[in-house]
Amino acid sequence: MTSTLTGAGPARTGPARFGVPRGWRRLAPRPALLAASAAAVAVALVPLVYLGVRTAEAGAERIVDELWTSRVGLLALRSLGLAAVVTVACVLLGVGAAWLVTRTDLPGRRAFAVLAALPLAVPTYIAAFAWVSTVDRLEGFWPAALVLTLCSYPYVFLPVAAALRGADPAQEEVSRSLGRGGWRTFTDVTLRQIRPATAAGALLVALYVLSDFGAVSILRADTFTRAIFIAFDLGFDRTGALVLSCVLVALTVLLLAGETATRRRGARYARLGGARRPPVRLRLGAARWPALAGLLGVAALALGVPAVSLGRRLASGVSRPGALTEVLTATGNSLGFSLGGAALTMLLALPLGLLTARAPGPLATALDRLAYLAHALPGVVIGLSLIFFGITVAYPLYQTSWLLALAYGTLFLPLAVGAVAGAAAQAPPGLEEVARSLGRGPWTVLRTITLPLTLPAVGAGAALVFLSCMKELPATLLLRPTGTDTLATELWTHTGVGAYAAAAPYAALLVAIAAIPTWLLVARSGLLDKEDR
């Protein structure tokens, strides 16, 4: 889910003035590109559609039987409750930390900005593993809430910190000049300025909690994702798993609809341009000590615990007989699957990214939203649906890495689309037209202008997709060919049987892998920019 944050990043710039004439072509963009984009989205929606088809086959009576049980009600309550608790905690933690880091004279605020973003580099299943292997018999709702909060508050912190940095200080100055004091200016102006960012971050957290599989499984908190996996793993009749998946999809769609609504309202808060001025920082005085202690405490829990736990176990894990070969094999498998997944994802993303960048319009937007829908689905649901798809429709693909690549494509398509659209914006059509008017043919223009300008961004996007595939757990767990293990599945297997030392090397490698996109995200957010005064 790191993806949604970065995926939304690249500017969806409109066509240049010398590009497509304004307005007239909105409804009839390039037909070939449109067809290719529609095909890509159709492929990405295979799991969702097949889930519906397969569930419907069970018949209304069976579905109702499975649905109207106290267990489903309990699961729904627990999943939503977990999402609510974690979201509220993340908003408090994220907004507070963002405000301290961007608007006060807190000592070491740049370091704290990085510390507050770093938990993104710890996949939840690794954090859960670290806690379980540190504290005995840690399990249930509240530990899961704690671990998920510590892992996902950066989803609120990063956009809010960026909004606080980017917010126009003139609005606050106007508020003060109109007689509002510091606190009322904060509540009436500042908090409203960052409301879209906060809402977007909060919904991201909620979606993330609903789709999380690793942490709730390791910490034995019974939520939908865990129940789906268990129902599938144990049952002969998989209707139960299918029905649970559909309920989870329905919850996800509800949340997504909420996100869309806030995004539309948030559009009005856009800054009107003008030079950026750093805001005046608040002097904390004696309050700086509790603030420091608070941030340090959160960092210790979110980063210190996993670091200490991994460090403690790593030595014995590495020296275990046969560990090296096992790790190397798993790394090789991870690399192979992820390469395939990234290649397929980029292939699907190219037409859609070009379409949104070059021929924006209602159709392009609709396709883009559909791709996001698939992305928000829990990996466990996508994995499950693709298993049925493989068994009944595409048997030659079943138990091959193709099916896994398809799952990755579904999960990470928006991430790649964002990268391609951003890349296309680097080479606006106006530049190509100028090049042609200077007497260069289409191929020369492609070679000398378009490719040099777009390849870096497309490459970065592909790398990001690749890394996301590496750390994906639930779909990989369900879809990997039997007997083939990746870093993530090895970690899961070892943790499942309490072999914490054996799991540690995989966890360390995965953290290293996840650190790269996190670093990119932090660098792009501007939190590392030279200190303003």
Added chain:
Amino acid sequence: MSEVVLTGVVKRYGPVAALDGVDLTVPAGELTAVLGPSGCGKTTLLRCLAGFERLDAGEIRLDGRTVAGGGRHVPAHRRRIAVVPQEGALFPHLSVAANVSYGLDRSARRGDRIDEVLALVGLAGYGDRMPHQLSGGQQQRVAVARALAPRPSLVLLDEPFSALDAGLRAGLRHDIRAALRADGATAVLVTHDQGEALSVADRVVVLRTGRVVQAGTPTAVYREPADQWVAGFVGEAVLLPATADAGRAATPLGTLPLTGAAPDGPVTVLVRPEQVRLVPTGPGAVTATVLRHDFHGHDALVALRLADGTRITARVWAEREPVPLGAEVAVEVDGAARAWPAAPIDAAEHDVRQAAPTLTR
């Protein structure tokens, strides 16, 4: 140097005809300005000339050779027509020299053409800079040098100065005009700024809703506009109801000689504010009340109301003290006026005329 001739050019986007039968000749070696309000089709005209759009009807001939129309569409890269877009659109990954040499072939790159055109636009020695190291005005100069370098048949400039601030614009306009002339280039400049069109172009073509309303020298377009809309679009206009008789018109400002042909009978007469002079009151003089005084530094616009309620504007040199508001003054008209048969202005045209002053910024 090449002559460009457009005949009956039509370009439609769905039901909208962006160009609705454009006839136009761009003489070789001259700078022609295409002037019109936003949405009049001037950018579409440029894109059709460059070869980025296909015509729906009509023909474009370059030196007698058909480049578009009649089933032919010479692609943009074979037309030898270079564009300078609004924001310059320099290739961000190439140095200034590499940008300028982009349209040159291998042998020409080794020659001194790059230095020559960079010197023409006043950027000699800037070859090694990257585009992001240049100011907006410098980027625009490089874009012009890049377009000139391969000696194209035609250079198209799409509002190249509009993104720059006013002070910079005048200087750059002059320099680029000089560079185009020094290189003997044929050029078409698209703009909505009537001051820009009148001051730099050899010829001005006024475009409205996809049609050419008037084409001529800047003086002709300003002094003898084809209709009332053009009169208002290219400058401040005082329009008065009048009765014409044998080359003279009786107007609220007295009897005025007319330029050009006008039928006898009811007419609308155009007087430019600079033709209206404020004079000492005397017997038989036309008197007016001062309503407003807009000081512009070098001159001032004085809004006046005649005794019969007609409102007019006078442009006066601002050397003396402003006339006090509410004062009675006498007015006189210098020179001849332009007249058109009086016809009710339909609502749409009236709207356009109202909008014109704000569009011209």
